[in-house]
Amino acid sequence: MKRLFAILIAVMLAVPAFAAEDEAKLPHVNWPQDGMFGTYDRASLQRGYQVYKQVCAACHAMKQLSYRDLADLGYNEDQIKTLAAEVQVQDGPDDAGNMFERAGRPSDHFKAPFANEKAARAANGGAYPKDLSLMIKAREGHADYVHALLTGFEDPPAGFKVPTGMYYNTYFPGHVIGMPPPLSADGLVSYADGTVATKDQMAKDVTEFLSWAAEPELETRKKMGLQVLIFLGFFAVAMYFVKKQIWKGVKH
Amino acid sequence: MYYGSYKAPRELLWILGMVIFLLLMATAFLGYTLPWGQMSFWGATVITNLFSAIPFVGKAIVTWLWGGFSVDNPTLNRFFAFHFLLPFVICAVVFLHVWALHMTGSNNPTGVEPKTSADTVPFHPYYTAKDFLGVVIFLAIYALFTFYLPNVLGHPDNYIEANPLSTPAHIVPEWYFLPFYAILRAVTWDIGIPFTHITIIEAKLGGVIAMFGAIAVLFALPWLDRNPVRSCNYRPVYQKFMWALVVVWILLGQAGGHAPDDHVTVFGTDLHFTWVVVAQLGMLYYYVHFLVVVPWLSKNEKTLPLPESIDADVQAKIDAKIAAIKAGDA
Numbered sequence A: 001m002k003r004l005f006a007i008l009i010a011v012m013l014a015v016p017a018f019a020a021e022d023e024a025k026l027p028h029v030n031w032p033q034d035g036m037f038g039t040y041d042r043a044s045l046q047r048g049y050q051v052y053k054q055v056c057a058a059c060h061a062m063k064q065l066s067y068r069d070l071a072d073l074g075y076n077e078d079q080i081k082t083l084a085a086e087v088q089v090q091d092g093p094d095d096a097g098n099m100f101e102r103a104g105r106p107s108d109h110f111k112a113p114f115a116n117e118k119a120a121r122a123a124n125g126g127a128y129p130k131d132l133s134l135m136i137k138a139r140e141g142h143a144d145y146v147h148a149l150l151t152g153f154e155d156p157p158a159g160f161k162v163p164t165g166m167y168y169n170t171y172f173p174g175h176v177i178g179m180p181p182p183l184s185a186d187g188l189v190s191y192a193d194g195t196v197a198t199k200d201q202m203a204k205d206v207t208e209f210l211s212w213a214a215e216p217e218l219e220t221r222k223k224m225g226l227q228v229l230i231f232l233g234f235f236a237v238a239m240y241f242v243k244k245q246i247w248k249g250v251k252h
Numbered sequence B: 001m002y003y004g005s006y007k008a009p010r011e012l013l014w015i016l017g018m019v020i021f022l023l024l025m026a027t028a029f030l031g032y033t034l035p036w037g038q039m040s041f042w043g044a045t046v047i048t049n050l051f052s053a054i055p056f057v058g059k060a061i062v063t064w065l066w067g068g069f070s071v072d073n074p075t076l077n078r079f080f081a082f083h084f085l086l087p088f089v090i091c092a093v094v095f096l097h098v099w100a101l102h103m104t105g106s107n108n109p110t111g112v113e114p115k116t117s118a119d120t121v122p123f124h125p126y127y128t129a130k131d132f133l134g135v136v137i138f139l140a141i142y143a144l145f146t147f148y149l150p151n152v153l154g155h156p157d158n159y160i161e162a163n164p165l166s167t168p169a170h171i172v173p174e175w176y177f178l179p180f181y182a183i184l185r186a187v188t189w190d191i192g193i194p195f196t197h198i199t200i201i202e203a204k205l206g207g208v209i210a211m212f213g214a215i216a217v218l219f220a221l222p223w224l225d226r227n228p229v230r231s232c233n234y235r236p237v238y239q240k241f242m243w244a245l246v247v248v249w250i251l252l253g254q255a256g257g258h259a260p261d262d263h264v265t266v267f268g269t270d271l272h273f274t275w276v277v278v279a280q281l282g283m284l285y286y287y288v289h290f291l292v293v294v295p296w297l298s299k300n301e302k303t304l305p306l307p308e309s310i311d312a313d314v315q316a317k318i319d320a321k322i323a324a325i326k327a328g329d330a
């Protein structure tokens, strides 16, 4: 048993000990969804959706989301219908064989800003604004990384050449990114709930929204996990005593 | 391995266990391709491409595996079918495994065969109760990862859709394959006829042979180690090598997780050599362990005296404990 623990500890030590130093340490944010009991902040999610819709959606798609998924953010059915109807989507073919435009429905996926990757690249100086649906899970550093990226646009250090049409970012690998600073000024959006839209506030809110988009099941998962662990905890203690009782008469 | 359970008369049991191990590796690899993220796609590409290293027929085999000329939808389709099928094959082999176990009976930490009924207890209720406790503890740890740390063991790149046009910077398999992956990449040199330019085994094929060889030696273990003493508890020298193997395995896992040309750093200090060197030394130890140390110790190790019986061993340990308590009181 002692040896087993020694191995476990050795493995756990081995992994971080050999970890390479990060290029730039990501500033850590205490996200409301962190920790064993963390849940998303609904008000922040709604603000974050507003930032996505008014800023990021000009370039980035989120094709894994449907408008009806927004119910999770606290919107009711009518609000969602209104939100969906704001976009025009292509449907068809109709009986005459023609494609046609119609107002969005809650079951439609979020409308993408560009028809395809080529169009997106053409509009962004060759860089591709990727789909943000799973972005938080698809990057090392997760929410901290995206928040750092959004607030990490700075003047390049002396001597660092940034090609035209590109921008310097402290946290982007290689520091040269094709995305213009999306949250370049305070007050870029005016929040419906009156929160002051500082750059950092917008970055936090939109990151919170993207976290939810990547892991909408987080709250259910943690709640279920707690029940499972409590059950298994009791079960383990019970089995420990059962085993002890059964083995009482045996030399070992 | 530590208690020598692979030795006569349990060779068949061991071989069946190795077959399960191999099938499990295949199933896990096939499963990992199913989410069809970047790591899925490129992992499938790297592993299926290994077969192209086979002389003459390699290319044809790979096309056959893929169902086309690259990893694509037909590949995904058949991998899903096999991923579904193999667990049932595993289930069948587990039955054979248990059958083989019932021919020989279980081994134990002393490695001494049971002699009288004092040496054994019935499976039920003793081991059903004990194993249940073990299963519940395992499930608790498993649940902790599933519900609270679902992303720690995965790779972020697998949340990016498979894209044949964009190769990830580092293609790495899941954590449990990392030591084998390190061995695969450790062979960086061609093997040829000395003083000529004739290559017999290219580095790529060498890596493939080394990796599959690492599993093959495990199949051969019952014949590499014929020392009549089973348990490492009575083999002081072999015991040390066994622990060294554990350490080397952990290091190989680390080497597999890093890019081969990255410098090894410990707590941020650069050690000025690269991970591929660690992988090569690890592989060297692995093969020396199984092909030199084990057969040599099999003949030459001075083993400790074995207990009279399992019961006698347990009694001796209890007596020692009581003596220690008495000594403490005095």
Ligand code: HEM
Pocket: B024, B027, B028, B029, B030, B031, B032, B033, B034, B035, B083, B084, B087, B090
């Ligand atoms: C020995 C038993 C099995 C092992 C070791 C195994 C292993 C795996 C692994 C490692 C993955 C990748 C998960 C991920 O990264 O998302 C996977 C996915 C999958 N497995 Fe299995 N599996 C087993 C049995 C089965 C069986 C019996 C089925 C029945 C059809 C199955 C169906 C699937 C499916 C549909 C996926 C893709 C879903 C996803 O990626 O989330 N597996 N499996």
